Every structure is written in structure tokens, then in C-alpha cells.
Amino acid sequence: xxxxxxxxxxxxxxxxxxxxxxxxxxxxxxxxxxxxxxxxxxxxxxxxxxxxxxxxxxxxxxxxxxxxxxxxxxxxxxxxxxxxxxxxxxxxxxxxxxxxxxxxxxxxxxxxxxxxxxxx
Amino acid sequence: xxxxxxxxxxxxxxxxxxxxxxxxxxxxxxxxxxxxxxxxxxxxxxxxxxxxxxxxxxxxxxxxxxxxxxxxxxxxxxxxxxxxxxxxxxxxxxxxxxxxxxxxxxxxxxx
Numbered sequence: 381x382x383x384x385x386x387x388x389x390x391x392x393x394x395x396x397x398x399x400x401x402x403x404x405x406x407x408x409x410x411x412x413x414x415x416x417x418x419x420x421x422x423x424x425x426x427x428x429x430x431x432x433x434x435x436x437x438x439x440x441x442x443x444x445x446x447x448x449x450x451x452x453x454x455x456x457x458x459x460x461x462x463x464x465x466x467x468x469x470x471x472x473x474x475x476x477x478x479x480x481x482x483x484x485x486x487x488x489x490x491x492x493x494x495x496x497x498x499x500x
Numbered sequence: 501x502x503x504x505x506x507x508x509x510x511x512x513x514x515x516x517x518x519x520x521x522x523x524x525x526x527x528x529x530x531x532x533x534x535x536x537x538x539x540x541x542x543x544x545x546x547x548x549x550x551x552x553x554x555x556x557x558x559x560x561x562x563x564x565x566x567x568x569x570x571x572x573x574x575x576x577x578x579x580x581x582x583x584x585x586x587x588x589x590x591x592x593x594x595x596x597x598x599x600x601x602x603x604x605x606x607x608x609x610x611x
Binding site: 384414416421422423424425426429473475488489490491492493494 | 536542543544545546549589598599600601602603604
């Protein structure tokens with residue numbers, strides 16, 4: 381199946397600094413990418429949806445100025461956590477999707493392996 | 501908005517036991533329904549899906565049937581293996597084709 385990579389797989393940063401996480405679709409063009417946050421032993425919480433070439437759509441309660449998302453090409457989306465604080469420590473997961481089929485059903489989302497962010 | 505309620509874990513079974521993980525959802529319209537699996541140290545993978553009522557998704561011996569009347573999509577497998585140990589997520593597709601994930605159910609299969 382399609383492969384999605386994330387870089388880095390883990391990162392430790394100091395409070396107040398910014399960190400960028402990359403999500404790449406390696407063998408398909410992703411018209412839509414999703415960013416999730418997963419807390420320990422909890423489900424994935426959708427943070428935002430990004431479509432190539434347009435601004436990301438953020439879920440309620442997610443600060444768009446805190447979590448900057450850029451989807452500049454059909455194979456790359458980035459999430460930048462600005463002015464990170466310890467409460468931003470989490471597991472961030474991206475997924476990529478190629479579109480919808482003719483019946484309107486969404487193509488499968490392919491998930492990256494996740495990035496573990498620790499803010500000290 | 502859409503929501504999903506998933507059976508809490510952990511579920512611990514012996515090898516070759518029968519597995520059921522319950523999943524019910526609330527949604528406007530008729531969403532596509534998905535089960536994702538997350539093996540230790542890996543990303544989520546699509547296990548199976550169903551796109552309309554009475555459809556049965558199946559893969560790797562797992563099955564789930566889209567039950568509109570009970571708004572359920574329970575995951576079943578007749579004989580689990582140690583290699584099935586993972587976290588399983590039920591996820592209806594939302595109105596804009598976003599996935600709404602359940603809390604996940606940890607399955608531990610003992611030899």
C-alpha cells in the first residue's frame with residue numbers, strides 16, 4: 381500500500397522554541413493531509429485538515445497560530461509547533477489521502493508512523 | 501456531530517479464542533465505517549471498511565458488518581493469533597470525510 385513518512389520520529393525541545401514536523405507521501409499524491417494528536421492511552425484527536433495549496437481547516441479548540449500547518453505540495457505537509465510548552469508534549473500523527481472516488485467515498489487515509497514531541 | 505463509542509480494553513484472550521470488539525456510532529447520514537489497527541511501534545493501518553448498510557468488510561480473518569438499524573460496526577475474528585495483539589480503532593467517516601476515532605481497544609493475545 382501507499383507509504384507516508386514522518387520526520388523526525390522523535391524530538392526533544394526546550395520550552396519557548398519552535399519545532400517543525402514533516403509529513404510526506406512517498407508514492408502517491410496527497411490532495412488532503414490530516415494532522416492528529418494522540419495522548420497516552422487515548423484516541424487520535426484530529427487537529428486540522430489541509431488541502432494542497434489552501435489554508436488548513438482547524439478543529440474547534442485548536443489554536444491555528446500555535447500549530448502552523450503548511451501543505452505546499454502534493455507530497456509534503458508540515459506542522460510547526462510554535463513557542464512550545466510542556467503541555468504540547470504529545471504524539472503527533474499525520475495521514476494522507478488521495479481524494480474521493482466517483483461515488484463520493486473517501487479514498488483510504490494512509491498514516492505516518494508518528495512523531496513523539498517532548499518539551500522540557 | 502458524529503461520535504463513536506468503542507469497547508474499552510484491554511481485552512486479553514488466549515490464542516484461537518473468538519474475538520468481538522464492539523463499536524457503535526452516531527452520525528448524520530450514512531458514513532463509511534472503518535476499523536484501523538495499530539501494531540506496537542507502528543502507525544495506523546486500515547484493517548477493513550464498509551461503505552453502505554449491510555456491507556461486510558473483511559481482511560486477515562477479521563470481519564465487521566455495517567448495521568444501520570443498530571448503528572454498529574462490531575469487529576469479529578473467529579480465531580485470534582498472538583500476532584493480532586495490537587490496538588484497534590473504530591472510525592466512522594464524518595460528513596466531510598474526516599475520520600472520527602474511537603478510544604481504541606488494546607487486544608493482548610496470549611499463547
